[in-house]
Amino acid sequence: MKYGWMILLFFSLLPGCGENGSAIKVDLTKKEMVILKEEPDVITYAYLPQYSHTVSHTRHHSLIQYLKKETGLNIKQIFPDTFDEHMKMVGQKKIDISFSNPFIYIKISQRYGANAFARIIEMNGKDKFSGQIICRADNASIQTLSDCRNKSWIAVDSTSAGGYLFPLGHFIDHGIIKKDFREIAFSPGPGGKQEKVVLSVYAGKYDIGTIREGTLDVVSDKIEINKIKIISMTDQYPGWMYAARKNLNKKIVEKILEAFEKLDFNNKTHREILESANFIKVIASTDSDFDIVRQLAAKVGISLEE
Amino acid sequence: MKLGFRSKIYLGFFSLLLIQGLVIFFWTSQVMKTSLLEEIQNRGISIGINLSARMVEPMLAMDFLRMKVLVDETVELGDDIFYTFVLDRDGNPLIHTFKEGFPIALKTANYVLDNQKVSMRLLDIGDQLIYDYAVPVFINDNRLGTLRLGLFQTQAEKAVDKILISAIITIVSAIFVAGIVGTMLLNPMTKSIKKLHDSSEQALRGNLDVRTAPMLKKNCWDLMQCHQKECPAYKNYHHRCWYMAGTLCPTCVEGEYAKKIDSCRQCQVYKRFSGNEIQSLAESFDAMTLSLKGNLSDLKAAESILNEQKALLQTTLDAIPDFISLQDHEGRYVSVNRGFCKMLDKKKEEIVGKTNDDLFSRIQADQYNKEDKSIFETRIPLVKENKMAGSKGMKWLHVVKIPVLETKNRVKGLVCSGRDITELKVVQEQLTQAQKMESVGRLAAGVAHEINTPLGIILGYAQLLLEDVEKDGQIYKDVSTIAKQTKLCSKIVADLLNFSRSSQSIISEFDINEAIKEVLDMVEHTFSLNHVIVKHEYDKVPLLMRGDKEKLKQVFINLSNNAFDAIEKNGSILFKTEPGEIHNEIKISISDTGCGISKDNIRKIFEPFYTTKGPDQGTGLGLSVTFGIIKEHNGTIKVYSPPLSGKKEEKGTQFIVVLPSGLNTKKGEING
Numbered sequence: 010m011k012y013g014w015m016i017l018l019f020f021s022l023l024p025g026c027g028e029n030g031s032a033i034k035v036d037l038t039k040k041e042m043v044i045l046k047e048e049p050d051v052i053t054y055a056y057l058p059q060y061s062h063t064v065s066h067t068r069h070h071s072l073i074q075y076l077k078k079e080t081g082l083n084i085k086q087i088f089p090d091t092f093d094e095h096m097k098m099v100g101q102k103k104i105d106i107s108f109s110n111p112f113i114y115i116k117i118s119q120r121y122g123a124n125a126f127a128r129i130i131e132m133n134g135k136d137k138f139s140g141q142i143i144c145r146a147d148n149a150s151i152q153t154l155s156d157c158r159n160k161s162w163i164a165v166d167s168t169s170a171g172g173y174l175f176p177l178g179h180f181i182d183h184g185i186i187k188k189d190f191r192e193i194a195f196s197p198g199p200g201g202k203q204e205k206v207v208l209s210v211y212a213g214k215y216d217i218g219t220i221r222e223g224t225l226d227v228v229s230d231k232i233e234i235n236k237i238k239i240i241s242m243t244d245q246y247p248g249w250m251y252a253a254r255k256n257l258n259k260k261i262v263e264k265i266l267e268a269f270e271k272l273d274f275n276n277k278t279h280r281e282i283l284e285s286a287n288f289i290k291v292i293a294s295t296d297s298d299f300d301i302v303r304q305l306a307a308k309v310g311i312s313l314e315e
Numbered sequence: 316m317k318l319g320f321r322s323k324i325y326l327g328f329f330s331l332l333l334i335q336g337l338v339i340f341f342w343t344s345q346v347m348k349t350s351l352l353e354e355i356q357n358r359g360i361s362i363g364i365n366l367s368a369r370m371v372e373p374m375l376a377m378d379f380l381r382m383k384v385l386v387d388e389t390v391e392l393g394d395d396i397f398y399t400f401v402l403d404r405d406g407n408p409l410i411h412t413f414k415e416g417f418p419i420a421l422k423t424a425n426y427v428l429d430n431q432k433v434s435m436r437l438l439d440i441g442d443q444l445i446y447d448y449a450v451p452v453f454i455n456d457n458r459l460g461t462l463r464l465g466l467f468q469t470q471a472e473k474a475v476d477k478i479l480i481s482a483i484i485t486i487v488s489a490i491f492v493a494g495i496v497g498t499m500l501l502n503p504m505t506k507s508i509k510k511l512h513d514s515s516e517q518a519l520r521g522n523l524d525v526r527t528a529p530m531l532k533k534n535c536w537d538l539m540q541c542h543q544k545e546c547p548a549y550k551n552y553h554h555r556c557w558y559m560a561g562t563l564c565p566t567c568v569e570g571e572y573a574k575k576i577d578s579c580r581q582c583q584v585y586k587r588f589s590g591n592e593i594q595s596l597a598e599s600f601d602a603m604t605l606s607l608k609g610n611l612s613d614l615k616a617a618e619s620i621l622n623e624q625k626a627l628l629q630t631t632l633d634a635i636p637d638f639i640s641l642q643d644h645e646g647r648y649v650s651v652n653r654g655f656c657k658m659l660d661k662k663k664e665e666i667v668g669k670t671n672d673d674l675f676s677r678i679q680a681d682q683y684n685k686e687d688k689s690i691f692e693t694r695i696p697l698v699k700e701n702k703m704a705g706s707k708g709m710k711w712l713h714v715v716k717i718p719v720l721e722t723k724n725r726v727k728g729l730v731c732s733g734r735d736i737t738e739l740k741v742v743q744e745q746l747t748q749a750q751k752m753e754s755v756g757r758l759a760a761g762v763a764h765e766i767n768t769p770l771g772i773i774l775g776y777a778q779l780l781l782e783d784v785e786k787d788g789q790i791y792k793d794v795s796t797i798a799k800q801t802k803l804c805s806k807i808v809a810d811l812l813n814f815s816r817s818s819q820s821i822i823s824e825f826d827i828n829e830a831i832k833e834v835l836d837m838v839e840h841t842f843s844l845n846h847v848i849v850k851h852e853y854d855k856v857p858l859l860m861r862g863d864k865e866k867l868k869q870v871f872i873n874l875s876n877n878a879f880d881a882i883e884k885n886g887s888i889l890f891k892t893e894p895g896e897i898h899n900e901i902k903i904s905i906s907d908t909g910c911g912i913s914k915d916n917i918r919k920i921f922e923p924f925y926t927t928k929g930p931d932q933g934t935g936l937g938l939s940v941t942f943g944i945i946k947e948h949n950g951t952i953k954v955y956s957p958p959l960s961g962k963k964e965e966k967g968t969q970f971i972v973v974l975p976s977g978l979n980t981k982k983g984e985i986n987g
Contacts, residue, residue, distance in 0.1 A: 032439035035424045040416030043408045045379075062375040066454045088376040 052084045052261060057095050057109035057249075059165065059172070060227065061201040062088040069108070071282045079268035082261060092168040099123055099254050106265065107252045110221075111302040112170035114252050118296060119313035122255035125296050126262050127269050129249050129288035131223070136292070137245035140175035141224070143210055144217045146238040151216060154183050154241045160216035161192040163209050165202045170302070171221020172196075172203060175243040178305045204228050211237060223287070246305065247298050251291070266293060321505035328497050329490070336486040344482055348475045355395070355471040356446060359464055360433050362389060362396070363450035367462040370401060370452050374409070374459045382410040395470030397445055401452070402461040409460065421463070425449040429458055437468065444468035507593040511600060523608040526553055528597035535584040539564065557585055558602030572602065641719070642729040646670050646687050649728065658733070679703070686716065691726045694718045700736065711740045748922070752939065755923045759811040767808050774801040810936050820947070824978070825864045826857040827901055831890050834871040838879070847882050849875070851890040858892055858901045861977035866944045873937040874905045874970050881909025881968060899976045906969035911956040920954065950974035 054073055056065040069086055077084045087104065089095040092113060098104040100121035107114075107123060117123040130136050144151045151157060157180070165172025173195075180186070187193060194215065196202035203224040210218040211232045217240065225234055251269070253262045269291035272279045283289055306313060318326065366389050373381035386399040390412045400411030400421070408417045427434035427449035438445040448464040514525040535541065535556045536549050543549055546563040548556035556562050557579035560571045566582055568575040579585045589595060629652070632639055638654035651666050659666065659674060671680040671687070686697055697716040702709060714733040721727035777798040784790045831851065839849050871890075878888045886908040895902045912920060919925045921942040924935035945952045951973050958969030 032437040032444050033424060035418070035420045035438045035440050035445075037418040037420065037440050039419045040413070041419050042416050043411065045409070046407075062372045063454060066375055066457070070455065070457055086375075088372075090376055090378065 048083065048085070050083050052082045052105045052265075053103060054084050054086045054106045055089055055095055055098065055104040055108065056086070057092060057107070057113055058089055059092075059110070059169065059203050059221075061204075064201070064227070068286050070285075072286045075272075075279075075282050076265060076268050079271065080261075080264040082264065084265075092166050096120065096168070099252075102254055102256075105254050105257050105261075107254070108249060109252065110170035110249055111247045111299045112174045112306065113168055114250055115299055115303045115306060116168065116313050117252065118299075123252040124255070124262075125250050125252045125294050125299060126266050127251040127291050128247060128294040128298065129251075129286075130290040130292060131248055131288055132284075134289065135245065136248055138171055138248045139222050139245045140171040140173075140179065140243040141220050141222050142176055142179070142217055142240040142243075143207070143220060143225075143237050144240055145210060145213060146236050148216065148238070151238075151240060154180070155185070157217050157240065158185060158189045159191050161194070161214075162190045163194045163196060163206050163215040163218045165196050165206055165220060167195055169202070169221070170246065171243075172206065172219050172224075174302075174305060174309065174311065175221075175246055176219035177309045179241065179243040181309055204231070207237065208232065246302055247294075249288075250294055250299070319509075321501075321509065324501055324505060325498070328501070329494060332490045332493050332497075336490050340482055340486050344479050347478055347482070351475050351478060352471060355466065355474070356435060359435065359446055359448045359466045360450075362392065363433060363448040363462055363464045366399065366464070367450040367452045370462055371454050371459065374401070374452060375454065379410055386410055386412050389464070393470075395467045395474075397443075397465040397467050398463075399465070400463050402463065404458055404460050406461070421447075421465075425463065427451050427461060438465070446471070504593055507597055511597055514597075514600060514604070518604050518607070523604045523611070525601065525604050527600050528553070528594060531555070531588075533588050535564070535588070538584055538587060554602055554605060555588065555598050557582070558599065558605075572606075637732055637734040639733075640666075640731045642687070642731065644691070644726060644728055646684065646729075648674075655733075658735075687729055690716055690718050690729060694720065694726055701733070709737075710735055711737045752921075752923060752943070755939075759923070763808040763811040767805070767812075770801055770804050770808065774798060774805065777801060807936075810940055820863040820866065822861060823864055824859060824861050826859055827867070827903065827974075828853040828858055828892055830864050830868050831871055831892065831903070834868050834875065835890065838872065838875050842875075842879050842888070845879070845883065846885045847879055848887045849890070850887055852892070853890075854892045854894065858894065859976065859978060860901055860974060862948045862974070863944075867948070867974075870941045870944050870972070871903075871905070873941045874972075877937060878905060878907035878909060878968070881907055881911070883909070895973050899978065901974050901976055903972045903974070904969060905972070906958045906967060908965075908967045911966045911968050912954065913956075917954060917956060921952075945972060945974070948974050948977070 054069070054076075056069050058065060060068075065088060066086065073084050073086050076082070084106070087098075089098050089104070095104065095107065095109065096113060096117050099107050099117045107117065109117070114123065114125055118125070128136060131138055142154065142157065151160065164176065167173055177187070180189075192215075196205040196209070203220050204227060206218040206220050207224060207228045208231070209215050222242070225237060228234075251265075253265075270293065272283055272291055274280050274283055274289045303313070366385060369385055370382065372378075373385065382401060386401065389399045390396050398412050398421075400413070400417065401409045402422065403409050406422055408422065411417050424438055425434055425436045425447045429451060431451070434449045436447045436449075438447045444467075446466040446468055448466070450462045450464070452459045452462055511527055514527040517525045531552050534552070536543075536546075541549065541564070543563045546561075547559050548554070548562045548564075551559070556564065556567075557576060558572055560575075561569070562575075564582075564584075566578065568578040590598070633653035635652065636654055638658045639652045640648055640655050641650040643649050647668060647670055648666050651663060653663075656663050656666060661674070666674065671683040674680075675683060686699075689695075690697055696718065697714070699714050701712040701714050703712060704710070712733045713736045714731065716729055716731045718726045719728040719730055777794050780794045781791060781798065784794065831853070835849050835851060842849055875888060875890075882888070888905065888907045891904040891906075893902050893904075894900065916927065920938050923939040925939075926935035942952060953971050953973075954968060955971070956968040957965045958967050959971075
């Protein structure tokens with residue numbers, strides 16, 4: 010056939026037009042309504058969202074697994090988005106165990122009757138911590154604390170201890186009041202608020218920022234730390250603590266405290282848990298340990314009920 | 316019907332474009348489709364992974380609003396995204412984008428392992444095909460759940476189809492544009508070729524006045540500002556100057572195209588006006604036909620002359636009585652003349668192309684082939700006399716075979732010329748005979764002259780003795796015998812002298828009938844004794860002639876005696892006289908009913924001393940003397956056995972003597 014080769018060519022090209030592959034048949038007509046099933050006997054554990062949920066999860070996931078195993082309780086970490094939400098959830102009994110800073114604690118203690126039962130020893134071995142006032146290292150106009158007047162200030166949150174309350178007390182002790190600042194802003198939420206303060210100062214959006222000590226280490230992989238200068242450190246106050254919501258079964262609290270006290274930094278498994286959580290030890294604590302914080306709040310004029 | 320050149324060009328051109336287009340389309344479409352589908356699939360993966368990362372925080376916070384916003388925003392990203400939903404670590408749906416309830420079957424339709432980045436499956440939901448992506452939602456090593464994303468495959472197909480349609484439109488447009496451009500380029504070319512083809516057909520039909528190239532617009536005389544009207548290129552709008560011989564441009568080289576073209580290429584006229592290949596082809600074709608026309612005219616004239624010469628040569632060859640033939644190097648007859656055809660009694664067409672083996676008997680053919688081979692090898696011509704049997708008896712041929720040399724050492728063919736020399740041969744034999752007889756005659760005359768005197772003395776003394784002795788005595792008888800025999804000897808001597816023409820002739824005017832009558836009166840009685848009847852049929856009028864009556868009577872006596880001897884007993888002899896066929900000729904016929912003469916003897920009967928008679932019955936000189944006397948009278952004698960007038964089975968002999976009357980001739984012209 011004279012033109013057979015053309016037909017052959019045509020048909021040899023045809024397979025290029027087809028679609029191959031096998032599909033799984035799925036019937037979309039059968040449907041169900043989505044209902045979230047609440048787990049029974051869950052002990053909710055929340056980390057005050059000073060960092061992102063991911064950081065919170067990363068830091069405390071191993072610890073919670075340890076507590077679950079050690080206490081036999083169904084402990085589940087939940088992630089409130091804001092400090093306020095965290096506090097409210099304590100009041101609503103949605104958070105059974107609250108890991109928060111002392112400033113929040115005195116608030117939830119005041120508002121919702123939460124009770125402190127343990128506090129941590131920081132990685133530096135201290136059971137207290139301080140706040141830091143930072144600015145850009147190349148900002149020549151800010152050399153001392155008094156240079157902070159008429160400057161824009163970004164703080165972590167109005168409920169933040171190391172990131173607002175401690176520095177505010179520190180400014181007042183040095184004769185600088187809120188009105189002396191050109192602007193006082195708070196880090197946008199939710200989560201990651203400490204990091205956002207550092208990033209805002211680093212970006213030059215605000216002249217100074219206030220953070221709790223240790224935050225710079227957290228953001229060291231995001232920015233050049235040497236471009237940030239610490240203007241001043243606040244006094245030391247009791248560090249982060251554990252509080253049980255009002256009316257939480259005391260046995261549960263005891264079990265948890267017991268498990269906390271068992272954590273030994275020298276134990277390899279425990280050390281990994283503790284390092285992940287960014288502290289070296291958890292010790293028993295009582296509400297009176299935080300009176301000094303209550304005094305600070307009173308000094309700066311913050312109402313615990315607000 | 317076969318496609319024309321133009322159709323073939325167009326068909327080939329469009330076929331090529333179409334094939335190229337199809338190949339490009341199918342090949343690129345496949346590549347495009349694959350890469351596009353891959354891109355679409357990658358897009359799904361990308362959206363899934365991205366959404367999975369963004370879903371971590373809301374999932375940790377169990378923020379259903381944010382989760383809902385995220386999945387809804389994702390679905391709104393494009394029409395091709397069918398659904399998005401999130402399953403918890405136990406595979407239960409947390410959030411989804413379906414309006415009325417969650418399709419149960421979707422939960423297990425796709426699953427991704429912890430160590431997998433993503434899992435994609437093609438789902439058939441009845442009227443649509445869905446690419447379903449399952450992406451795990453991890454926080455560190457802790458799996459929070461699974462994100463699922465559904466993309467319409469049909470939407471992807473539509474996107475692919477859109478691109479394919481665009482590709483088809485582009486290719487078709489390209490083919491169309493290429494076709495238009497190609498047509499614009501090809502049209503003048505195919506037109507020119509068509510015209511060239513038409514012109515070539517015209518030329519083949521004999522019309523050499525063709526105009527293939529378009530009329531010239533730019534011309535040499537304008538460029539060169541030339542006004543030479545004698546130049547063949549001047550005002551010639553149909554042929555370029557470089558194709559024409561005899562142009563008068565000072566830069567032109569004389570001669571035809573082949574001689575001048577090299578110099579013409581340097582000329583500005585050529586550089587400016589020589590067109591493209593097709594136009595040049597058309598112009599050269601016109602020039603070629605023009606040249607061909609001239610050459611053809613010359614050729615026709617030459618052919619006419621050649622044909623004339625050929626006809627003349629053939630006429631000349633045919634007019635020659637000799638036969639002429641030409642053979643090629645294989646011995647095959649190439650050309651023959653009429654004489655050759657006549658000799659073989661065949662037509663020319665029956666001879667040309669044949670060999671000796673086809674035309675002659677085996678023996679003859681072998682002989683001729685041998686001769687031919689020898690000539691081809693030695694290149695030496697052959698001259699011979701050939702005796703061959705023809706339709707009219709034996710023939711003598713004088714044959715010359717000459718080799719035709721192609722080169723010094725190579726023989727191309729063979730020319731053979733032959734002549735019928737049968738008559739010449741006869742004359743030669745007669746001449747030989749005459750010379751022989753003349754010699755014998757001279758010898759006999761000499762002998763006779765010497766013997767005649769002693770014989771006279773013997774006869775004289777014998778007669779004297781007879782007078783002296785008694786007539787009754789024995790001596791008288793003996794002497795009488797001597798005298799008688801001496802007289803016989805004298806007669807023989809006289810005959811010999813007659814034969815040698817040494818005897819004197821006495822010329823007179825007489826009637827031949829009378830002379831014959833005198834002879835017959837003398838012999839009639841003797842012959843009748845042996846029952847031989849002598850008849851005569853004389854012409855009614857006297858047949859007068861001038862000659863030696865006695866010698867002629869001797870002729871008739873000799874012929875009648877020979878006739879009598881041939882009859883021996885019981886027969887007849889007829890003497891018949893009549894005027895000859897030519898004026899002033901007398902024809903005498905003497906025929907007998909005797910035993911006749913054999914074919915072998917008939918040619919020898921006029922030779923001297925040739926006789927078939929016994930020793931004492933003849934001298935063998937009778938017919939020789941007769942022949943001599945007739946020759947002396949410028950006549951002829953012919954012998955026929957059996958007689959001409961008789962039937963073939965009849966025996967006998969007829970002598971026909973034709974003599975000129977001699978009456979209109981002057982005296983003394985007769986030999987003697």
